[in-house]
Amino acid sequence: MTKVERRHVLFLNWRDRLHPEGGGSEVYIERMAAEIVARGYRATILCQAHANAPAAETTGDGVHVLRRGGRHTVYLCAAFVYLAGALGFGPLSGRRLGRPDLIVDVCNGLPFLSRVYARRPVITLVHHVHREQWPVIFGPTVARVGWWIESRLAVRCYRSCPYVTVSESTRAELVGLGVDRARISVVYNGTPEVTRRPVARTPHPSLLVLGRLVPHKRVELALRATALLSLELPTLELVVAGQGWWEEPLRRLATDLGVERCVRFTGFVSEDDKDALLGASWLAVTPSLKEGWGLTIVEAAAHGTPSVAFRSAGGVSEAIVDGETGVLVDDEVDFLRAVRRLLRDSDLRTRMGSAARAHARRFTWTVSGDAFADVVSGQLPGTSRPLPDQRVP
Incomplete structure (x- = not known):
């Protein structure tokens, strides 16, 4: 894929990989950010602050990470940072990164609703639909409200946006919620290459x-x-x-x-x-x-x-x-x-x-990065790439 002139992509995600509750979804976001940096973009992840990492840093892959707010206030912080016209303020991050060219709004149950306030193209990224999880984690009232936000409000808010998800099963669930199937691209997770020498299996089950x-x-x-x-x-x-x-x-x-x-x-x-x-x-x-x-x-x-x-x-x-x-x-x-x-x-x-x-071996981060970068390039001004499907060979 031809490199672009340092277009800037902002990822809004409620956590990062170093967060005490970080998991596979955070790994995916950081790898996708690193993959598009390798293809000539700038990338920033805005997520909640925590004690395991500084308020701002740049990873070895060249991804800027800004940590603001807490579990719930990170959503307000994301809107404030965007509307203020800069990602990070001098005393907090040590640099001004400017407004992004594109936003990747990661919906982990609760969306950032960036489509409401951002005057930039928005890609909605959904790892999975939380229908079953709301009542497991919360009481019945909060679960009903959370599910309404995820299944009704978010779908309406992002009705004109392209979606990225990580499996065909999630795509099918999103279609069931009313998202146009043609707007949903599947970009699978990659798998790190095993470089260490094999270890012996345990002698016991x-x-x-x-x-x-x-x-x-x-x-x-x-x-x-x-x-x-x-x-x-x-x-x-x-x-x-x-x-x-x-x-x-x-x-x-x-x-x-x-x-x-x-x-x-x-x-x-x-x-x-x-x-x-x-x-x-x-x-x-x-x-x-x-x-x-x-x-x-x-x-x-x-x-x-x-x-x-x-x-x-x-x-x-x-x-x-x-x-x-x-x-x-x-x-x-x-x-x-x-x-x-x-x-x-x-x-x-x-x-x-x-x-x-x-x-x-069929799933690599390079292949996933190519597919994700194609979705990104297709949404930036002046481009007209169709939404791709990443198919496993």
Whole structure:
């Protein structure tokens, strides 16, 4: 793709990768920002402030990151920063970046509604639709209001904007909400190349849950499965890798189930530690209620580790080739049976692991970056590129 003259793209996202609750969606945003910088754009991510990072910085990939406001006030800060005519103010960021040429408004349940105040082209980015998650996290009143904002207000606000999402399943859900299918581009997650030497699998049966510790990830299902399977596999270990505000209830459940001796909570893990866990585990499990894609599933696949996940959980049904690179299940009983079968059948694990590794190679950040950059260039003044679909070869 031909490079452009330093057009400036602003990403509005409520968190960044370094946030204590950051996850796969934040990784995706930062990688897309880095990919378009590599293609000649400028990119800025505006997200909420937190104690793990400074108010402003530039990443090694050349992406500017501005952190303003808190969990909810970041939405107001985004509008204020735009309307003030500068991204960052001298005393806060040390530089003036000017107004953007284009805004990528990331809707993680709640949209930034930038289309209301911004006089710039807007791309709406949706990882997944939160229909099932609102009542899990909030009470009935807040859940109804949140779902109305996401399913009605946001759809009306962005009715003339192009959309980007990360899976065909999310595209189908957006169409169900009234978004024109022709305006939605699918740009899949990439998978980091495995560069470290392979690590040996654990000598004992091992399961891995990797991700944020929040209720809708349903780590409880992995804990209950571990409690039952440990009766016939006494050396079984479950590693829960990640952090989040739901950790203490999960620890209490492990104690109540009597499996605290075979469950290890790691907290935050570095990239090297994550790679080691993915390579050493016999099986990765993703009991999440909903995922836009399933980044950790494909990351596990890159290490030859098959996964078990729920068929109804959105994008995971595309991240896993059912019966080849892992298993998709319909309920908790099926989940237990699939995990048990894969733990006890080493030949099946090996075959699925090899297929999973080959499947993961089909998803690269370079390919995703090309597709995303095409959507961006098609929305800037003076261009007329059609919205692309990123198809897996």
